[in-house]
Amino acid sequence: MKYFLYIALICSIFSCSKKAEQQPAATEKKVNGNLAELTNEQIKNAGIKTALPEKKQISSILKLNGKIDVPPQNMVSISVPLGGYLKTTSLLPGTHVNKGQILAVMEDQQYIQLQQDYLTGKTRIVYLENEYLRQKELNATKSASDKIYQQAESDFRSQQVMVNALYEKLKLTGINPDKLTKDHISRSINIYSPISGYVSKINVNIGKYVSPTEVLFELINPSDIHLALKVFEKDLDKIKIGQKLLAYTNSQTDKKYFCEIILISKDLSSERTADVHCHFEKYEPTLLPGTFMNAEIDLKTTMATVLPEDAIVSYEGKEFIFIPKGAGKFEMTQVKTGETENGFTEIITTTDLANQQCVVKGAYSLLMFLKNKSED
Numbered sequence: 001m002k003y004f005l006y007i008a009l010i011c012s013i014f015s016c017s018k019k020a021e022q023q024p025a026a027t028e029k030k031v032n033g034n035l036a037e038l039t040n041e042q043i044k045n046a047g048i049k050t051a052l053p054e055k056k057q058i059s060s061i062l063k064l065n066g067k068i069d070v071p072p073q074n075m076v077s078i079s080v081p082l083g084g085y086l087k088t089t090s091l092l093p094g095t096h097v098n099k100g101q102i103l104a105v106m107e108d109q110q111y112i113q114l115q116q117d118y119l120t121g122k123t124r125i126v127y128l129e130n131e132y133l134r135q136k137e138l139n140a141t142k143s144a145s146d147k148i149y150q151q152a153e154s155d156f157r158s159q160q161v162m163v164n165a166l167y168e169k170l171k172l173t174g175i176n177p178d179k180l181t182k183d184h185i186s187r188s189i190n191i192y193s194p195i196s197g198y199v200s201k202i203n204v205n206i207g208k209y210v211s212p213t214e215v216l217f218e219l220i221n222p223s224d225i226h227l228a229l230k231v232f233e234k235d236l237d238k239i240k241i242g243q244k245l246l247a248y249t250n251s252q253t254d255k256k257y258f259c260e261i262i263l264i265s266k267d268l269s270s271e272r273t274a275d276v277h278c279h280f281e282k283y284e285p286t287l288l289p290g291t292f293m294n295a296e297i298d299l300k301t302t303m304a305t306v307l308p309e310d311a312i313v314s315y316e317g318k319e320f321i322f323i324p325k326g327a328g329k330f331e332m333t334q335v336k337t338g339e340t341e342n343g344f345t346e347i348i349t350t351t352d353l354a355n356q357q358c359v360v361k362g363a364y365s366l367l368m369f370l371k372n373k374s375e376d
Contacts, residue, residue: 264276
């Protein structure tokens with residue numbers, strides 16, 4: 001009897017568990033992971049505010065970088081055509097110089113020889129001219145042969161060429177031939193500045209011999225500086241000569257300089273970039289050659305649906321906004337953004353937001369609430 005009761009109990013338990021297995025499980029409530037539910041107190045503490053998107057004009061901006069450059073005509077390398085020893089100079093890098101100012105004094109024995117040859121040539125040319133005129137008169141009366149007359153003319157013309165060449169050499173060295181006399185021969189010459197500007201490099205020291213091919217000083221006239229920007233190949237079709245832009249330095253981003261594009265290079269570098277040269281509308285003496293600059297070019301202006309920058313949050317490489325979904329509920333919705341200008345960002349999405357309230361303040365607080373919720 002006990003045996004039969006034991007079997008009946010086992011069958012009853014098995015039957016109950018089988019029924020329990022056959023009974024459908026309770027339907028789980030579907031949870032929206034992008035929906036934040038807050039109390040009124042939490043909304044107040046988070047400072048959440050909503051507003052309708054606005055329609056504003058947004059400019060498409062091309063951002064570039066480059067540096068301050070100086071055109072070749074404003075950069076001068078000073079050298080000595082005949083070479084020589086540096087006698088004196090008072091220049092230092094950064095020294096301001098005026099056009100016509102003496103930069104250095106050079107000396108060498110060849111300057112003395114050059115002046116000697118010129119004065120001797122001038123004296124001899126007088127003799128040869130008189131001889132040429134005399135032979136010309138004798139040849140006219142057949143008192144002298146044609147050969148003697150032609151030789152006298154050749155000697156005179158050759159001497160003229162030599163004296164004129166020496167005259168130009170003296171001018172090239174900085175010596176005024178018109179003021180040169182037998183009592184005024186100098187062993188030194190002055191090097192004058194051809195431009196107004198400042199000294200950028202000094203490559204010599206006093207007493208050093210400088211050959212004609214060596215550069216003594218390098219001068220820069222910064223009054224005509226320009227901005228040289230690098231533009232990638234894909235963006236070249238977006239710019240044109242005459243286009244306006246704003247430039248600023250890394251150290252003073254709030255100080256803008258107005259520029260205009262004056263030249264677009266036709267060659268591409270190995271990095272697939274082209275040089276674009278821009279002229280500053282107003283000369284800024286604080287901008288030095290070589291200074292790195294950033295630039296922004298307004299490409300086009302369009303009407304767009306915009307939200308304040310605070311309304312947009314970034315999460316896992318994507319951008320989202322929050323849309324109210326009833327009392328205390330806010331849904332995180334992915335959007336695509338465009339240009340940003342004056343604190344407003346263009347919203348590019350297929351969803352019509354024209355009459356849709358959006359969270360414009362406290363969006364990051366909602367994002368933090370959702371992240372914390374997902375971790376619980």
